[in-house]
Amino acid sequence: MKTNMLIQKCRVISPGINRPDATVEVVDGRIKSVLGPGQTAPAAADGREVIDARGAMLLPGFIDIHTHGAMGADVCDGSVEAIRIIARAKLREGVTTFFPTTLTLPHEPLAAAARAVAGYREAMDHARAPALHIEGPFLNPKFIGAQNPAYVRPPDAAEIFALREIAPIGIVSVATEMPGGVDFVRALTAAGITTSLAHTAATREDFLAAKAAGLTHLTHFCCQQSPLHHRALGVVGSGLLDDDVRLELICDTIHLNPDMLRLIFKIKPLRQLMLITDSMAASGLGDGVFDLGGLQVTVSGGVARLTPETLAGSTLKFSDGLKNVAHLTGRPLSELVATTSWNQAQSLGLEGFGKIEPGFHADLVLLDADFTVQAVWVGGDQRFAA
Numbered sequence: 001m002k003t004n005m006l007i008q009k010c011r012v013i014s015p016g017i018n019r020p021d022a023t024v025e026v027v028d029g030r031i032k033s034v035l036g037p038g039q040t041a042p043a044a045a046d047g048r049e050v051i052d053a054r055g056a057m058l059l060p061g062f063i064d065i066h067t068h069g070a071m072g073a074d075v076c077d078g079s080v081e082a083i084r085i086i087a088r089a090k091l092r093e094g095v096t097t098f099f100p101t102t103l104t105l106p107h108e109p110l111a112a113a114a115r116a117v118a119g120y121r122e123a124m125d126h127a128r129a130p131a132l133h134i135e136g137p138f139l140n141p142k143f144i145g146a147q148n149p150a151y152v153r154p155p156d157a158a159e160i161f162a163l164r165e166i167a168p169i170g171i172v173s174v175a176t177e178m179p180g181g182v183d184f185v186r187a188l189t190a191a192g193i194t195t196s197l198a199h200t201a202a203t204r205e206d207f208l209a210a211k212a213a214g215l216t217h218l219t220h221f222c223c224q225q226s227p228l229h230h231r232a233l234g235v236v237g238s239g240l241l242d243d244d245v246r247l248e249l250i251c252d253t254i255h256l257n258p259d260m261l262r263l264i265f266k267i268k269p270l271r272q273l274m275l276i277t278d279s280m281a282a283s284g285l286g287d288g289v290f291d292l293g294g295l296q297v298t299v300s301g302g303v304a305r306l307t308p309e310t311l312a313g314s315t316l317k318f319s320d321g322l323k324n325v326a327h328l329t330g331r332p333l334s335e336l337v338a339t340t341s342w343n344q345a346q347s348l349g350l351e352g353f354g355k356i357e358p359g360f361h362a363d364l365v366l367l368d369a370d371f372t373v374q375a376v377w378v379g380g381d382q383r384f385a386a
Contacts, residue, residue, distance in 0.1 A: 004026060010366070011056065030379075057369075064097070069279065075116070076113045078115070087125075095127055097127060097353065101132070104152060130168065135219065136152070143225065146306045148293045160172055160193065176207075197225070203232065204232065221256075223255050246347050249339075255311060275322060
């Protein structure tokens with residue numbers, strides 16, 4: 001494992017930075033210096049790896065805070081090996097940190113998922129997994145989407161705290177209009193757990209009550225949320241109007257069509273936007289029939305559906321989501337890059353992640369001009385090479 005290196009002749013893309021022909025110096029897994037053209041690069045010390053990036057783009061490693069699975073593995077399989085398979089698959093997308101995300105299931109399968117994540121965290125040999133994202137079971141059956149309605153139950157902070165005894169929990173997605181939902185948000189906020197509004201029929205008033213209690217995220221924005229109407233804003237309208245709450249975006253041009261993505265990126269400050277994949281076990285496997293929390297999902301043409309009308313997670317690769325946004329919006333990558341890692345790190349208290357600056361962890365992804373992942377480093381350790 002080499003955590004001391006020089007990455008030369010790269011284009012550094014970091015929030016507010018687009019620096020061609022740069023050299024990034026990494027010492028003991030952290031960035032020591034970032035030098036531009038004309039600046040003298042440090043001499044390669046004995047044993048230090050020197051990498052010629054050949055002009056490719058170097059970005060902070062992506063942070064996917066909402067992903068259920070990949071390559072046939074699901075977080076709720078309840079095995080350490082399943083988490084490891086997902087963590088390895090995420091590296092190929094440029095993801096260096098991910099939040100394993102659960103489904104609507106009984107308590108024991110959720111506890112098994114937490115035990116699996118705790119086991120992987122003992123030796124995180126692929127992408128980092130700092131905490132779980134619990135999506136469900138505290139959802140609104142009227143907006144259940146591809147979650148299993150058989151296991152929906154009222155919000156229960158005690159259940160979350162019991163799971164947290166097994167593994168860290170970073171985010172809980174919840175329909176706050178359900179009985180006890182606002183008190184649930186208040187309790188989790190006091191415990192330092194981020195809450196996110198999801199699978200919800202919440203009104204504008206419900207949204208404001210949850211925000212006052214501590215709500216800070218909207219799960220897969222627009223999907224399975226009360227829509228915008230000219231006489232009732234719903235969750236979608238509230239998310240567009242609000243100046244604080246952060247929005248998860250599945251940028252596959254399917255869950256949000258191209259014009260909706262253009263609209264969001266046109267009217268919302270980038271600091272409120274966070275790219276996610278919401279990927280399921282079928283991600284990376286092509287078309288076929290798959291299981292999702294006990295429900296049968298069909299993937300055709302890369303699109304996962306529970307029924308012809310109901311989408312079921314995605315097969316999106318994170319790097320492709322960024323590519324889609326860059327092409328649709330025309331915004332500079334030095335601006336868009338904040339939505340891939342820095343915003344997530346800021347919102348979830350991940351110190352030292354999301355930028356290529358001295359002192360930050362050397363979690364890095366190298367992309368070619370077509371956004372294909374060429375190499376990935378976690379703490380300066382190269383864990384993927386194309």
